[in-house]
Amino acid sequence: MSCEKRIILNAEGLSLSRLVLGAWRLLSGPEKPDATSVARLINDAIDLGMTSFDHADIYGDYGVEEVFGAGLKHWGGKREAIELITKCDIMLKSDARPDNRIKHYDTSAAHIKASVDRSLKNLHTDYIDVLLIHRPDPLMDADETARGLEGVVNAGKVRAVGVSNFSPSQFDLLASRLPFPLVTNQIEVSVVNTHSLFDGSLDHAQRLRYAPMIWSPLSGGRLFTGDGPQEKRVREALKAVADETGGADISAIAIAWLLRHPVRPIPVLGSLKRERLAAMAAALALELDRQQWFAILKASTGQDVP
Ligand code: NAP
Numbered sequence: 001m002s003c004e005k006r007i008i009l010n011a012e013g014l015s016l017s018r019l020v021l022g023a024w025r026l027l028s029g030p031e032k033p034d035a036t037s038v039a040r041l042i043n044d045a046i047d048l049g050m051t052s053f054d055h056a057d058i059y060g061d062y063g064v065e066e067v068f069g070a071g072l073k074h075w076g077g078k079r080e081a082i083e084l085i086t087k088c089d090i091m092l093k094s095d096a097r098p099d100n101r102i103k104h105y106d107t108s109a110a111h112i113k114a115s116v117d118r119s120l121k122n123l124h125t126d127y128i129d130v131l132l133i134h135r136p137d138p139l140m141d142a143d144e145t146a147r148g149l150e151g152v153v154n155a156g157k158v159r160a161v162g163v164s165n166f167s168p169s170q171f172d173l174l175a176s177r178l179p180f181p182l183v184t185n186q187i188e189v190s191v192v193n194t195h196s197l198f199d200g201s202l203d204h205a206q207r208l209r210y211a212p213m214i215w216s217p218l219s220g221g222r223l224f225t226g227d228g229p230q231e232k233r234v235r236e237a238l239k240a241v242a243d244e245t246g247g248a249d250i251s252a253i254a255i256a257w258l259l260r261h262p263v264r265p266i267p268v269l270g271s272l273k274r275e276r277l278a279a280m281a282a283a284l285a286l287e288l289d290r291q292q293w294f295a296i297l298k299a300s301t302g303q304d305v306p
Contacts, residue, residue, distance in 0.1 A: 027060035038071020088115035109148030237299035
């Protein structure tokens with residue numbers, strides 16, 4: 001193994017698996033999965049070492065948590081064998097939320113409590129391992145948001161809290177009002193989306209020693225389907241490295257490229273297909289050398305580093 005098997009998030013020893021399964025696309029297929037197939041997915045993920053599952057209240061137009069929760073109930077394994085991450089604050093215009101007249105954010109203490117209570121019910125669980133504020137809210141009152149987060153932690157409903165898509169200063173603001181650390185910032189990074197390497201986000205994580213969770217680690221599939229010059233260059237560079245490392249799938253090289261970063265990124269994988277998840281899990285046994293890593297960066301940006 002080239003990297004740690006699990007990432008410890010806080011002093012209490014809460015940890016996530018090195019690769020997390022993202023549930024966003026659970027209701028994207030033509031058929032709604034039943035409890036048996038969700039239970040199978042949970043078992044498949046665990047077999048591949050992925051014990052952590054990423055959710056949000058809004059996934060599947062507010063429907064994913066409930067479908068996953070039915071599968072979790074059917075699964076029948078020990079709750080402590082897995083970790084559940086979920087998020088709140090995005091308010092979608094949806095038939096499921098008739099009071100939302102417009103898409104907006106809500107980081108009020110009352111909304112945090114209400115959203116957590118709904119997630120607990122939908123997921124059929126007594127506690128959430130990690131609750132994230134999904135998007136930075138321009139109306140966030142840091143004192144009040146912190147009070148809301150403390151409330152759900154003190155009530156035993158949530159073990160740890162973090163954020164998603166926050167800039168370093170937004171992270172610092174909220175952290176400054178909390179009596180416990182924010183354990184992660186879930187942000188987008190991939191071989192075709194490298195902004196966080198240069199905008200201070202990963203520097204901030206390394207400075208404060210928290211492991212960022214990485215969403216859309218394969219750019220939501222654009223890496224495979226995109227026919228622009230960037231995607232073509234990157235696929236070629238991944239293939240060249242795959243050949244050098246003994247023929248791994250290019251998805252594994254793309255994940256290994258993320259894992260190579262010293263900040264200890266935690267990729268959140270979006271495919272729910274066992275064979276694709278298995279191909280990406282092979283990344284854990286790969287370690288790209290510096291020049292392989294920079295060759296992929298060059299393919300992404302289209303130029304040598306200065
Ligand atoms: P991703 O892993 O970048 O993309 C997954 C997509 O790529 C799937 O549609 C998959 O198709 C497709 N794909 C095509 N070829 C593939 C291959 N060879 N191997 C693997 N996948 C392939 O991740 P994502 O779904 O965009 O996002 C991952 C997770 O991040 C989500 O589930 C969610 O939990 C989280 N997320 C968080 C935020 C946030 O704001 N915090 C935003 C977006 C997502 P198939 O499904 O057909 O395999």
